[in-house]
Amino acid sequence: MKLLIGDKNYSSWSMRPWVLLKHFGIPFDEVCIELFEAGARAAILEHSPSGRVPCLVGDDGLSVWDSLAIAETLAERFPQHAMWPRDAAQRAEARSISAEMHSGFGDLRSNMWMNIRASFAGKGATPSALADIARVDAIWSSCIERHGGPFLFGEFGIADAMYAPVVMRFNTWQPALSDTAAAYARRVTQQPAVRAWIEDAQRETHVIPVYEIPE
Structure with a gap:
């Protein structure tokens, strides 16, 4: 492939x-x-x-x-x-939160875009972006508390991959997160496949200026 x-x-x-x-x-x-x-x-x-x-x-x-x-x-x-959870109820929930990530959180996307090499701590924190972040935090915290972690439905799967770019955004923009969500973001960042992506991104030299300077 x-x-x-x-x-x-x-x-x-x-x-x-x-x-x-x-x-x-x-x-x-x-x-x-x-x-x-x-x-x-x-x-x-x-x-x-x-x-x-x-x-x-x-x-x-x-x-x-x-x-x-x-x-x-x-x-x-x-x-x-087991990219999706084997359990039917968990699978339905995983699909739902993945679709929510796929179709929503427009204000977070617009105000805190992905730029792994950058550090924009404290910027982009509009009320609408913070509302999106609060919803992401609630999703992560609920899944981890109910399913036991370390990832959203136990082992790393599609739902975690769908939210991995959000973790990258949070690493760059540094919004406040609950302890549970912050710990989850750290685990995703250290997951070997995610780590490999980050290392490749850091070696890239191509620059897209519009994604380099927050207003």
């Missing part, structure tokens, strides 16, 4: 399937495209009809785009891995 991604420093959507594949030891070839450069969109459109990353191209040549669609496809193709 081949996974088309954007810059690891900035591309939050790309991070999710990459981390899943790495965590579960599923072989794939990585194609990284520097975003916002000439030819980037054309290169993406060769595989992804949406013109966006990530896009997974299977051995059969079929493309799957969008991070949550890719995660569902991987769970279907590799059922030996």
Whole structure:
């Protein structure tokens, strides 16, 4: 398989399937495209009809785009891995909070974007962004308290991968979190596949100016 991604420093959507594949030891070839450069969109459109990353191209040549669609496809193709919880009730909850992350939290995204190499501590804390953060904190805390941790449903899975870019945002912008949520963010940051993504991002040299200077 081949996974088309954007810059690891900035591309939050790309991070999710990459981390899943790495965590579960599923072989794939990585194609990284520097975003916002000439030819980037054309290169993406060769595989992804949406013109966006990530896009997974299977051995059969079929493309799957969008991070949550890719995660569902991987769970279907590799059922030996518990990417979703085996328990039906937990699986329904994991899908729900993953979809909530996928479709929501627009104010958090707009005000605290992903830039792993940067430090914007204390910035971006608009009332709407803080409301989104409070909801994320509540989700993490509830899941960990009810399911026992160390990750949202015990072992690392799709739900954790969906929220991994939020952890990267929190590392950069440093909003206040509850003790439970802060400890979870530290565990995600140290998870080997996440750590590998961070290290790759730190080695990148491509810069997207609009994501470098908060207002």
